[in-house]
Amino acid sequence: MNLNFLHALAGTLIDVLPIAVIIFGFQVFVIRRPIANLRRVLLGFVYVLLGLALFLDGLEIALFPLGKLMAEQLTDPGFLYGAMRPAADALLNWQDYLYVYLFAAAIGFSTTVAEPSLLAVAIKAREVSGGAIGIWGLRIAVAIGVGVGIALGAFRIVTGTPLHYYIIAGYVLVLLQTLFAPKNIIALAYDSGGVTTSTVTVPLVAALGLGLASTVPGRSPLLDGFGLIAFASLFPMMSVMGYAQISHWRARRQQDRIHEPPED
């Protein structure tokens, strides 16, 4: 295999090592019981390691270079100014970055669908809910949240408004939704904020944020390039609670319809 693969494999090994040490340490010294199906569990660990390494290596070969290049090109002054208006009018309006928002939303949505940790949580959620929460339903709900979040985050970088206004307003919304959402979805919705942003999303989104902050006049990549991840972890909470509210409402309406005809 090539060098990149070995590099990715070493990276995941370093990731797994502390976990393995902690788990086996506690298993041997505290629980003092053999792990059930040890061979199968170890094989599973090997699968996870190999799978993640292949996954990262493939992303590094195929998607990251192209995705990052596109993020740079779309935020490049040449593309923005050339397509829109003469360069003399250097200060663009926020509307002129339309393609950037579109790209931000699309890349946020599509990378979230492919995010392995979200898949893991979705599998568990379906199992625990007895199928009431579908794997695809949850993933699409989260992905819509991330797409909206990243697009709004790009808008914030362009307009230069302070990050904490958005985040605090988002918190208030999450709070209000919590009051009305079905009780059994709340913990899962809060979790889905944290799981969305990992291996696939972060590198592409970071490239977008840095490119945007270095192109827009008056922004510094160091100070304004941050914050997209924060948006991507906030909005899924809203969209997942919204998804639960909608399916709850639909289920109830269907039930009403069944009970509607008077039985005699």
Added chain:
Amino acid sequence: MVWYPSDGLRGCIVKEYFLPLFRSLLDSLRDLLPILLVIAFFQLVILRQPIPNLGELLYGTALVVVGLTLFVQGLEMGLFPLGEGMAYAFARKGSLVWLLAFAFALGFGTTVAEPALIAVADEAAEVAALGGAIDDTPESREDYADGLRLTVALSVGIAIVIGVLRIIRGWPIQYLIIGGYLGVVVMTAFAPEEIIGIAYDSGGVTTSTITVPLVTALGVGLASSIRGRNPMTDGFGLIAFASLTPMIFVMGYGMLIG
């Protein structure tokens, strides 16, 4: 009734082994399809450029598909049973102290070496040096980044401990999370401005792809092994704490050092 000539031993192997494998490969491909469509659309329609290195793109995509398939297999075989098994074992043992020690070790240990966190900590040190909060020398930057990493790892360890306590006691998650949000808002008012963006981002980057399944299985396992807890309402939520506390701790770190 339709009779398939391939039924028989070979048909059995095909049905039992290759068909599921093929199906999960297809599933992985479907997961990846949106990214491919987005990239193709923006490259061809908006930027109007050919797709460079089509061969590499296809090769890389094939690797990603195989990797994702293996990962999901490994989840079901290794990480999920292990996380749940540990949860049951601790519940049977009945020692709260050891369970909390395990929770802390898991949170701290998986975060401190997390590559995404190392990258964010280095960037934060650069921002701090530019802002004049610390001396602009490699040593002081490294000290700052290391301190930040330990701070975040500590905060994730504490988060998992609080989350596990919540599952055991059955506290409703929303009060704790809303309390945490209030903490974030209050800290935002006092923290130096240049740390705020990094602090908000640090909440999202701490939980890696291997930690998430393990911690989720641990929470669900605990909630299903304790009487009176519902795995759906009580089992989830550990990740939520792990993405909340780093924001508060990182802003606190910025205030102490700055």
